[in-house]
Amino acid sequence: MTLEASGLSASARDAVAESLHVVGEAIQQIAAESYASLFGERPDLLHRLFNRGNQATGEQQAALANGLAGFAALLVHRPYIDVRTVLERIAHKHVSVGVTPQQYELIHHHLMAAFRSVLGDAATERLVSGWSEVYWIMGRALVRREAELGAQLGIEAGLHWRSWQVVQRTTEAHGILSLLLEPADEWPPDHFLPGQYVSVAVPVDDDSFQIRQYSLSCAPGARRLRITVELLDRPGRPAGEVSAYLHHTARLGTQLLLSPPCGEVTLDDSDSPLLFVSYGVGITPFVSMTGHLARANSARPVTHVHVDRGALHHAHRFEMEDLLERLPNGRGVLVYDDLQSAPADARRPPVDFSGLSLGPGTLAYLCGPTSFLVRTRAALVQAGLAPGAIRYEVFGPELWSAPS
Ligand SMILES: Cc1cc2nc3c(=O)[nH]c(=O)nc-3n(C[C@H](O)[C@H](O)[C@H](O)COP(=O)(O)OP(=O)(O)OC[C@H]3O[C@@H](n4cnc5c(N)ncnc54)[C@H](O)[C@@H]3O)c2cc1C
Ligand code: HEM
Numbered sequence: 001m002t003l004e005a006s007g008l009s010a011s012a013r014d015a016v017a018e019s020l021h022v023v024g025e026a027i028q029q030i031a032a033e034s035y036a037s038l039f040g041e042r043p044d045l046l047h048r049l050f051n052r053g054n055q056a057t058g059e060q061q062a063a064l065a066n067g068l069a070g071f072a073a074l075l076v077h078r079p080y081i082d083v084r085t086v087l088e089r090i091a092h093k094h095v096s097v098g099v100t101p102q103q104y105e106l107i108h109h110h111l112m113a114a115f116r117s118v119l120g121d122a123a124t125e126r127l128v129s130g131w132s133e134v135y136w137i138m139g140r141a142l143v144r145r146e147a148e149l150g151a152q153l154g155i156e157a158g159l160h161w162r163s164w165q166v167v168q169r170t171t172e173a174h175g176i177l178s179l180l181l182e183p184a185d186e187w188p189p190d191h192f193l194p195g196q197y198v199s200v201a202v203p204v205d206d207d208s209f210q211i212r213q214y215s216l217s218c219a220p221g222a223r224r225l226r227i228t229v230e231l232l233d234r235p236g237r238p239a240g241e242v243s244a245y246l247h248h249t250a251r252l253g254t255q256l257l258l259s260p261p262c263g264e265v266t267l268d269d270s271d272s273p274l275l276f277v278s279y280g281v282g283i284t285p286f287v288s289m290t291g292h293l294a295r296a297n298s299a300r301p302v303t304h305v306h307v308d309r310g311a312l313h314h315a316h317r318f319e320m321e322d323l324l325e326r327l328p329n330g331r332g333v334l335v336y337d338d339l340q341s342a343p344a345d346a347r348r349p350p351v352d353f354s355g356l357s358l359g360p361g362t363l364a365y366l367c368g369p370t371s372f373l374v375r376t377r378a379a380l381v382q383a384g385l386a387p388g389a390i391r392y393e394v395f396g397p398e399l400w401s402a403p404s
Helices: 010-041 043-048 052-057 059-077 083-097 102-122 125-153 241-249 280-295 317-326 370-382
Strands: 162-173 176-183 197-205 208-215 225-230 255-258 274-279 302-308 330-336 363-368 390-394
Touching (some): 010 059, 010 102, 010 125, 052 208, 059 125, 083 125, 083 197, 083 208, 102 125, 197 241, 208 241, 208 280, 225 241, 225 280, 274 280, 274 370, 280 302, 302 317
Parallel strands (some): 274 363, 363 390
Antiparallel strands (some): 162 176, 162 255, 176 225, 197 208
């Protein structure tokens, strides 16, 4: 389905085109106000569905705002783009946290009210109904795709969260812990694709749950699942709610609520050569992908470039070395930067890909902090990779979209 097929009415297209600039300038404030009024009316959604950390830092508002404004610009300027590729990431995230179709009405109500209150007189009926159309084009496409994914995953109303029990805790590196999980009930084994994540819901105080995503750091095919979690405990900032719970409170026998595996950044199953590039705990999806390739005795050329602060922080190092050794055409490249006191986003040594002689048709997968992804992608394009051959996973709301 293209946007043309599901496009804006002519009058909405004009109203949105004329107001792209003014709405673009105010959209962060509109998103912030709409969340404030939503959570005023429904505090349960803040404490049991949305990520409070992302709300506090403004990242979720920015993600919704960028999503809506960016999508409107696409509708107006590039109506031939396939809706599904644009919305796939959001749909997977929504399914994993349990968004329901009814909640789209609620968000729409608060969003349109915020358009009116933030834009004041500029919010004419024509403008508001044009942007309402944009919202519903996205909303309908998301609801449809989420229903499809939900059906594939066997999610029925009320059966979203499943209990898993912690059966092993392993320290992988400084501040990084793996939890091995076994179904606490007779769930059928979850099928997942290498690269996918689960949402984990944990009780953080008397009345609240918080949900976060963790990539599965194991190959598919076993009854047990494994996640690997970095403790977010940065000076001057509150400790990360869920990572602290998983590190300090979850013991052997603790039950955790997990969503079915979701995520659209999965290993392509062609024969193309593969390049994995990770930073820090961003190694997790590649442990799953490499483990899967090793089990399948794959002859695909696989290069894993891992960047980390230093050996003490490097999780899954020996496991990845073993897995790559099992691949006839596997190799690993390590880049350590020991500037330990630098802020997380400042210590990014440049990776020189030109010396790696990547084969024709190489597909690259990147995972790490946003600034690392942006720099790595630019370096890869410079080294000759086609932009369309570079896929990436961001461990947070997506605030950066690679230009196509
Ligand atoms: C698809 C996907 C896969 C992922 N896979 C992994 C993985 O394999 N391993 C992994 O470790 N992580 C992974 N993540 C990240 C993970 O989901 C969490 O975001 C991470 O664990 C932090 O969650 P938290 O609850 O501990 O921190 P949060 O409570 O969410 O806090 C996050 C940051 O915001 C700051 N903050 C919170 N509140 C405030 C405030 N009021 N003012 C200022 N700052 C504030 C905190 O100090 C912290 O630095 C993944 C994310 C995604 C989206
Ligand atoms: C057209 C409507 C919507 C759009 C465009 C939209 C957009 C987004 C985007 C861009 C993200 C971040 C995805 C990522 O990069 O990880 C997201 C996440 C999320 N959305 Fe939506 N969304 C919509 C509707 C809804 C509705 C109806 C709900 C339910 C109340 C909802 C709840 C959430 C939650 C809980 C998350 C994860 C939050 C987090 O981890 O911070 N969204 N959405």
